[in-house]
C-alpha cells in the first residue's frame with residue numbers, strides 16, 4: 001500500500017474528544033468540551049423549521065445568502081465598529097470553515113503565522129494541516145511579575161521572520177479568557193503594519209466579556225481594516241455549535257485585490273455553501289434583542305463566579321477569565337497529591353475520582369511540558385449541571 005499523506009502523521013484524536021468519551025463511560029459531568037448545553041433561542045429554531053418546510057433546500061451563494069450577509073455587516077458596523085458592507089462578508093461552515101478559507105486564501109505552504117500561547121488547538125492544527133507553521137509567542141503566565149497573560153511586544157517582534165505571513169489573535173481567548181485591550185491590539189498592529197503582515201482575529205466569544213470589559217475588534221482600529229480578517233460565528237452566542245454557521249469579514253477591496261472574493265471562492269470549493277435552510281432560519285431571527293445578550297452575560301457571570309470559587313476552594317490557582325467561558329486553572333499546589341503528577345494524569349484522576357471531565361493543559365501549548373500544571377474547565381453548562389460538577393469537585397478535594 002502507498003503511505004497515507006504525511007499531513008495526517010501528526011493528527012490524533014484531540015484530548016477534548018477523548019475526555020468526552022471517558023466522562024460518558026464514567027457517567028460524569030463534562031466540563032471539557034466547549035459546547036453550551038443551553039437551548040438554541042426559539043426564534044432561530046422556529047426560523048429554521050419554517051425554512052425547511054418552505055423547501056429552502058438548495059445550494060446558496062457560495063459566500064452566503066445576501067440578507068444574512070447584510071445582517072452580519074450591520075452587526076459588524078454597530079457592535080464591532082467595523083466599517084464594512086455585505087460584499088466583505090463570507091458565511092461559512094462555522095467560524096472554523098471561515099478560518100480554513102482564510103488560511104487557504106492568504107497563506108502558502110511554508111509560511112509562518114504567529115499566534116499567542118496558550119492557544120486554541122484548532123488554530124495551530126488547521127495551520128499545520130495546510131503546511132503553515134504556527135509560531136507560538138508565549139503570554140505571561142499567571143503568578144509572575146507581569147499581569148496574567150500579558151503580551152510581550154518584543155517577543156512578537158522577535159518572532160517575525162521572512163516567512164511570517166500573518167498574526168492570529170483570539171479575543172476573548174480560548175483557553176485563557178484573556179480580553180485583549182486596545183493598547184495591546186495597537187501594539188501588535190504596529191508590528192504587523194511595519195512588517196506588512198495580515199492580521200486574523202477570532203472573535204467567536206465577542207459577546208462574553210466580564211466586569212464591564214470592552215470587546216475591541218482589531219478591524220475597527222485606525223489603519224487595521226485593510227489588513228485584517230475578522231472571524232466570528234453563531235455557535236457560542238446562540239448555543240448552536242452543531243449548526244455550523246460562522247463567517248469572516250474580509251478587508252475591503254483595494255488595488256484590485258478582493259480578499260473576500262478569493263475567500264468566497266475557496267469556501268465554494270471546500271463546502272459549496274453553509275447549510276441553506278439554517279442560513280435562512282437564522283437570518284429570520286436576526287437581530288436578536290439586546291436583552292438576549294444581557295441575560296446571557298448575567299448567566300455566564302454567575303457561572304464564572306461559581307466555577308472560580310469552587311476551583312479556588314479546591315486548591316487550584318485561579319485567574320478569573322476576563323471573557324469567554326473557560327477557566328485555565330493551575331494545579332501546582334495540588335501536584336503532591338496522588339494522581340496529580342501531570343495534566344493528563346490529573347484529568348484522568350478527576351474523571352475517575354470526582355466524575356468531572358476537564359481538558360489537560362498540554363492541548364494549548366506547543367511544548368506539552370508547558371501545560372503540565374494546567375487544566376481547562378468549561379462552565380457553559382446548565383446551572384444545575386454546573387452545580388453538580390462543583391459539588392463533585394468540592395467533595396473530592398474535601
Ligand SMILES: Cc1ncc(COP(=O)(O)O)c(C=O)c1O
Pocket residue numbers: 034093094095096097120170173174202204232233234235241244245246
Ligand atoms: C476560539 C474558538 N474559535 C472557534 C471555535 C469554533 O467555532 P465554530 O463552531 O464557529 O466553528 C471555537 C470552539 O470551541 C473556539 O473556541
